[in-house]
Amino acid sequence: VRIPRPKNIRSRLTLWYLLVLAGLLLIYAALVFAFQYVVLTRQIAHDEIQDVETVEGLLYFNLQGTLQLRQDYYSRPQSHLLIDRMMEVRDSSDNVLYRSPTLKRMSLDGATRKGEGDASFDQRIIRLQDGLYVLVISHIHSIQDQELLIRLGYSLAPLRQRMLQFLLLLLLAVPIALALAGFTGQMIAKRALRPLERMTTRAESITASNLSSRLEVKNPDDELGQMARVINHLLDRLEQAFLHLQRFTSDAAHELRTPLASIRTIGEVALEKGHGSEEYREALGSILEEISRLNETIESLLLLTKAEATQTGNRQTTFIAIDLVNEVLSLLEVVIEERNVTVIQENDSEGKVEVRADRSLLRVAILNVLHNALKFSPNKSVLRISYSRTANTSTRLLIAFQDQGPGISAAEYQRVFDRFYTSSARATASQSGAGLGLSVAKLVIDRIGGAVWFDEQTQSGAMCIIAVPIFNESST
Ligand SMILES: Nc1ncnc2c1ncn2[C@@H]1O[C@H](COP(=O)(O)OP(=O)(O)OP(=O)(O)O)[C@@H](O)[C@H]1O
Numbered sequence: 001v002r003i004p005r006p007k008n009i010r011s012r013l014t015l016w017y018l019l020v021l022a023g024l025l026l027i028y029a030a031l032v033f034a035f036q037y038v039v040l041t042r043q044i045a046h047d048e049i050q051d052v053e054t055v056e057g058l059l060y061f062n063l064q065g066t067l068q069l070r071q072d073y074y075s076r077p078q079s080h081l082l083i084d085r086m087m088e089v090r091d092s093s094d095n096v097l098y099r100s101p102t103l104k105r106m107s108l109d110g111a112t113r114k115g116e117g118d119a120s121f122d123q124r125i126i127r128l129q130d131g132l133y134v135l136v137i138s139h140i141h142s143i144q145d146q147e148l149l150i151r152l153g154y155s156l157a158p159l160r161q162r163m164l165q166f167l168l169l170l171l172l173a174v175p176i177a178l179a180l181a182g183f184t185g186q187m188i189a190k191r192a193l194r195p196l197e198r199m200t201t202r203a204e205s206i207t208a209s210n211l212s213s214r215l216e217v218k219n220p221d222d223e224l225g226q227m228a229r230v231i232n233h234l235l236d237r238l239e240q241a242f243l244h245l246q247r248f249t250s251d252a253a254h255e256l257r258t259p260l261a262s263i264r265t266i267g268e269v270a271l272e273k274g275h276g277s278e279e280y281r282e283a284l285g286s287i288l289e290e291i292s293r294l295n296e297t298i299e300s301l302l303l304l305t306k307a308e309a310t311q312t313g314n315r316q317t318t319f320i321a322i323d324l325v326n327e328v329l330s331l332l333e334v335v336i337e338e339r340n341v342t343v344i345q346e347n348d349s350e351g352k353v354e355v356r357a358d359r360s361l362l363r364v365a366i367l368n369v370l371h372n373a374l375k376f377s378p379n380k381s382v383l384r385i386s387y388s389r390t391a392n393t394s395t396r397l398l399i400a401f402q403d404q405g406p407g408i409s410a411a412e413y414q415r416v417f418d419r420f421y422t423s424s425a426r427a428t429a430s431q432s433g434a435g436l437g438l439s440v441a442k443l444v445i446d447r448i449g450g451a452v453w454f455d456e457q458t459q460s461g462a463m464c465i466i467a468v469p470i471f472n473e474s475s476t
């Protein structure tokens with residue numbers, strides 16, 4: 001049989017609390033009941049012993065030699081126990097000398113037991129023939145040189161009756177107490193959990209359009225307040241990410257709109273004014289150029305989203321750094337020749353070290369940095385690529401790309417890595433693209449666990465440095 005579990009915490013808490021309380025109350029009631037029983041029985045035994053002593057003073061043999069109980073004792077009001085008392089007196093040869101009328105000719109516990117009454121007042125509970133439970137006290141008393149065994153009994157029926165009433169009272173009180181406790185417990189739990197309810201409704205109403213609203217924090221130090229704070233921080237981060245995404249999307253749309261607009265203009269002008277195939281050819285050439293730029297931008301955007309989705313440490317391989325640089329250089333051969341740039345590699349023995357990274361990601365980064373260096377280099381200039389190592393515990397390989405171009409102003413060392421940022425400096429403006437290259441490079445290098453930055457000490461030209469973790473046998 002499956003017991004249905006209450007759905008909400010409030011009822012579950014109350015239920016547990018009630019179960020524990022019920023257990024405790026029952027144990028308590030049982031203890032009180034037992035204690036009460038023992039105390040009352042002792043009280044009766046005590047009274048009974050006193051009664052035995054009184055009765056002994058009232059016993060006498062009359063002239064016929066029969067044992068009698070003096071009756072004038074009843075002159076003052078008597079308790080039920082005294083009136084209903086049962087008594088039996090036996091002599092040493094076990095003849096019954098006296099039996100009280102309350103016994104109705106029944107024997108009070110039969111023949112004399114061995115050693116009965118030796119220990120002054122013997123005490124025991126017996127059952128009469130008619131089923132009545134009696135507390136019996138036996139005592140040996142001598143009258144006129146006769147050793148008499150006196151047995152005195154009090155019925156336990158009144159006590160049982162009282163105990164039964166007491167038990168009923170206790171059993172009635174327990175459910176009432178439980179009902180009260182359950183009700184108040186439910187109220188307390190409801191009160192305590194009310195902030196949680198408010199938080200839930202508030203959180204439910206938060207959507208992309210009102211990401212700036214927050215949960216209210218009543219008491220920042222209690223558990224619910226802490227939870228509200230944590231959720232608010234989460235919302236902060238979400239909002240930031242969301243704003244970032246929004247900005248990125250609008251920037252991207254803007255970046256795509258410009259070349260599309262110029263493609264359209266070129267097409268319209270050609271249709272309107274173009275007369276010969278020469279004009280059309282020219283227009284198509286410009287359109288293709290714009291399209292390839294558009295293509296590059298879209299490519300970079302895709303790369304950015306792809307790199308953002310990659311987890312750090314994914315697809316790590318070990319390879320020789322300088323091989324990768326040479327591979328990228330051969331890819332850019334056309335640009336190098338076009339610009340007539342001389343590429344010099346320095347310290348290439350250092351570059352022959354194994355690095356550990358996602359090769360395709362690192363390739364993208366180097367390609368972007370090298371492409372910039374070549375793009376912004378004047379004709380017939382020199383591009384130096386040098387290799388070195390950092391000398392601390394986490395050894396990295398530093399690859400520096402130094403060109404002889406216009407360089408980067410101090411204010412732009414960080415900003416050039418922003419998405420869509422292109423410097424407005426006249427020296428580079430003509431060559432600038434979408435402004436995504438360096439942000440892509442930075443993102444992928446971050447994913448690899450490396451770093452990329454522009455050297456701020458360099459006076460002429462720009463020096464872009466890429467740091468990559470070196471492969472270390474012992475660390476893998
Ligand atoms: N080697 C360099 N020398 C001088 N300025 C540079 C150099 N590299 C980058 N910059 C500046 O940083 C800006 C951002 O570079 P980034 O590579 O992000 O964009 P881009 O090259 O203009 O466009 P894209 O790479 O998307 O085609 C460049 O527009 C340029 O102003």
Ligand SMILES: [Mg+2]
Nearest residue numbers: 368372437438
């Ligand atoms: Mg670039």
